[in-house]
Amino acid sequence: xxxxxxxxxPAAVLSPELADTDFIKEMNRQARALDSYGTYDGWPVERVLxxxxxxxxxxxxxxxxxxxxDVLISRVKAFHNAIAALIEKECGLMAVPVINxxxxxxGRALITVGKLVVLDRTLRDVHxxxxxxxxxxxxxxxxxxxxxxEIIGKYPEVAGL
Amino acid sequence: xxxxxxxxxPAAVLSPELADTDFIKEMNRQARALDSYGTYDGWPVERVLxxxxxxxxxxxxxxxxxxxxDVLISRVKAFHNAIAALIEKECGLMAVPVINxxxxxxGRALITVGKLVVLDRTLRDVHxxxxxxxxxxxxxxxxxxxxxxEIIGKYPEVAGL
Numbered sequence: 001x002x003x004x005x006x007x008x009x010p011a012a013v014l015s016p017e018l019a020d021t022d023f024i025k026e027m028n029r030q031a032r033a034l035d036s037y038g039t040y041d042g043w044p045v046e047r048v049l050x051x052x053x054x055x056x057x058x059x060x061x062x063x064x065x066x067x068x069x070d071v072l073i074s075r076v077k078a079f080h081n082a083i084a085a086l087i088e089k090e091c092g093l094m095a096v097p098v099i100n101x102x103x104x105x106x107g108r109a110l111i112t113v114g115k116l117v118v119l120d121r122t123l124r125d126v127h128x129x130x131x132x133x134x135x136x137x138x139x140x141x142x143x144x145x146x147x148x149x150e151i152i153g154k155y156p157e158v159a160g161l
Numbered sequence: 162x163x164x165x166x167x168x169x170x171p172a173a174v175l176s177p178e179l180a181d182t183d184f185i186k187e188m189n190r191q192a193r194a195l196d197s198y199g200t201y202d203g204w205p206v207e208r209v210l211x212x213x214x215x216x217x218x219x220x221x222x223x224x225x226x227x228x229x230x231d232v233l234i235s236r237v238k239a240f241h242n243a244i245a246a247l248i249e250k251e252c253g254l255m256a257v258p259v260i261n262x263x264x265x266x267x268g269r270a271l272i273t274v275g276k277l278v279v280l281d282r283t284l285r286d287v288h289x290x291x292x293x294x295x296x297x298x299x300x301x302x303x304x305x306x307x308x309x310x311e312i313i314g315k316y317p318e319v320a321g322l
Contacts, residue, residue: 100259117276
């Protein structure tokens with residue numbers, strides 16, 4: 001486990017407007033879906049999603065040594081699952097996320113729709129996976145979502161295969 | 162480790178014609194590429210590729226319990242790497258294999274070329290990964306290769322992205 005200096009880690013703030021967006025709702029759902037032991041039961045959204053916010057200062061404190069642990073990997077999955085779910089919602093076609101981590105926190109995240117690759121990212125330093133604020137997390141997801149929808153719009157036949 | 166009753170496991174035969182095919186040459190290269198400790202140095206092709214031949218009788222003797230070991234996973238990778246290498250050779254575009262195994266030997270194998278998914282297989286019982294003969298292994302690879310090249314031919318623009 002990684003201990004973080006709490007004096008430099010104020011609780012992340014989730015505004016009601018942000019909490020009401022499709023993305024944050026989906027993230028909440030996906031994060032809870034991967035919580036096999038029901039640890040999150042009864043927790044508010046802010047608390048469930050708090051580990052996704054990692055400030056620059058916290059980032060520096062996280063060592064990039066060894067393979068990232070399962071909890072961290074499940075966060076990377078939840079984030080991409082949420083993007084896939086939103087793609088599916090927008091285009092009505094099944095979006096399949098694939099997270100492939102090799103050693104030491106390197107890997108690749110893919111989302112496919114039919115025979116089309118709609119997202120393809122290289123993952124680096126997965127140990128430090130996180131976003132500066134909830135708002136930046138949503139911005140990044142929105143960016144991936146719009147790129148994905150653009151390519152689906154351009155090649156609907158391949159996406160429908 | 163799994164022990165196999167050798168009385169039911171005659172050595173697999175690799176004919177000179179088969180050994181001379183692009184696929185077997187590529188398999189040999191890929192299998193050796195994943196052999197980090199140089200165990201295969203000086204071995205003939207037949208010996209390097211012998212574990213890929215699993216007869217029906219042997220298959221029955223392999224239990225499908227727990228996660229498959231690293232050696233087995235490296236074989237699944239080598240097989241798909243070889244297919245990817247042949248796709249690349251034929252179409253001149255980079256083909257990227259992704260093997261994603263979850264638990265208990267289930268998973269997915271993908272090969273992407275540009276933004277096009279040219280191979281997408283569900284993997285089951287990876288513990289028993291293997292082919293009845295070298296010739297059947299080549300047939301299966303050829304099948305995947307021709308399907309991949311067909312889809313690339315149909316959507317060259319997406320494959321070139």
